[in-house]
Amino acid sequence: MPTFETYRKVAHSAANMFTLVGDIERYPDFVPMCEALSVRSTRERDGRTIRIADMTVGYKALRETFTSQVLLKPDEYAIDVKYLDGPFRYLDNRWRFEPAGDNACIVHFYIDYEFKSRILGALMGAMFDRAFRMFTDAFEKRADVVYGRGGVEFAGG
Numbered sequence: 330m331p332t333f334e335t336y337r338k339v340a341h342s343a344a345n346m347f348t349l350v351g352d353i354e355r356y357p358d359f360v361p362m363c364e365a366l367s368v369r370s371t372r373e374r375d376g377r378t379i380r381i382a383d384m385t386v387g388y389k390a391l392r393e394t395f396t397s398q399v400l401l402k403p404d405e406y407a408i409d410v411k412y413l414d415g416p417f418r419y420l421d422n423r424w425r426f427e428p429a430g431d432n433a434c435i436v437h438f439y440i441d442y443e444f445k446s447r448i449l450g451a452l453m454g455a456m457f458d459r460a461f462r463m464f465t466d467a468f469e470k471r472a473d474v475v476y477g478r479g480g481v482e483f484a485g486g
Contacts, residue, residue, distance in 0.1 A: 343426035343434035
């Protein structure tokens with residue numbers, strides 16, 4: 330039952346980081362091991378967005394696709410990911426973005442998961458653990474590209 334949690338201050342606003350992490354269609358461009366992502370459905374309810382998406386992750390010859398419900402809560406700068414189907418017994422993933430002054434925030438990333446198969450867990454577990462440890466860095470680097478270093482938006486950003 331691997332669990333990983335980190336808090337990291339970044340030089341981007343909570344609103345910008347929330348938007349960036351919520352833009353799940355872009356994950357194949359920069360998220361470690363994410364090879365494909367397709368959104369099955371999107372619906373709005375009470376100012377929140379619920380998206381059902383399939384994500385394919387891979388490393389070398391191994392590929393797995395899983396389905397999740399992504400709940401975007403802009404009023405809280407929070408994103409909750411609920412596992413629906415795939416190779417896991419369960420997966421619990423949460424993002425929180427806490428404002429920390431002008432153009433800065435604390436990014437809280439939490440993930441807890443377990444593979445259904447011990448064999449798959451043995452094959453992919455270490456790889457997933459390494460990838461999850463790189464997630465916050467990958468999102469911060471992406472924010473620098475999209476919003477500019479230091480959180481200042483630039484033309485076309």
